[in-house]
Amino acid sequence: MPVSAAPGPPAAALGARVRAVLETAEPRAKVMRARALRRDWRAGRLAHDLSVGVPDRPGRPARPELLPPSAMSKRGKLGSARGRVAMLHALAHIELNALDLALDIVGRLGAGLPPAFADDWLSVAADEALHFALLDRRLRALSTFYGALPAHDGLWEAAASTADNLLARLVIVPTVLEARGLDVTPATVRAFAAAGDPRSAAILQRIYLDEIRHVGFGMKWFGTLCAARGLAPADTWRELVRSRFRGSLKPPFNDSARRQAGLPRDYYAALAS
């Protein structure tokens, strides 16, 4: 066969790369690999092949120690330096989980969907990687680090309880849990600014704006799937929250940020605790 007719090396599979990032335990390596994965996908270097599957639980470093939610001691008030460090540490942990969740939805539930689905969630994974990196760097500037405090081991529960159902995953993770972040973050930003820590406040504000986009991706794909399956979106959303979400929807809601993300008040207002 003439050399010119020889096929090039087969492109690496997207699914294998997703799996490799999920299995990475060391946070800074996970961050770098997630960002490289998004770059390689965008550059067309990966085949849209998701046949490899994902691990049940992502790789985690030896520290932080993971405790059941009931064993976590209360964080101090944000007026104290200790309370603020505990908050930044808890948020770093949430971002690391969010990174894995964004990859898990592609690797576990994204087969059969168009490449645009992977585009969106790989960009979310890259954002979450950046959010973790910003918080990790901020913790170091405050003479501590991610892993110095125990962290909550309940965050992967939402992934496990929606592992069989893409619609449920889209409802519970981006449009319930991440939307909850939109409700509470503005007050946290103000508390850091009032406590004389404008650098942390700026990081949290940056995260807040990105999270509006993430909730928006959730609503976009939820709407696309409902339309394709002939489901009524508002009723389906509420039914899935009732059947798949253990917590309650706590007001007050950030209606304007939720609306910007495409999540109308009539979806959630009737379920408020």
Ligand SMILES: [Fe+2]
């Ligand atoms: Fe984030």
Ligand SMILES: [Fe+2]
């Ligand atoms: Fe997010």
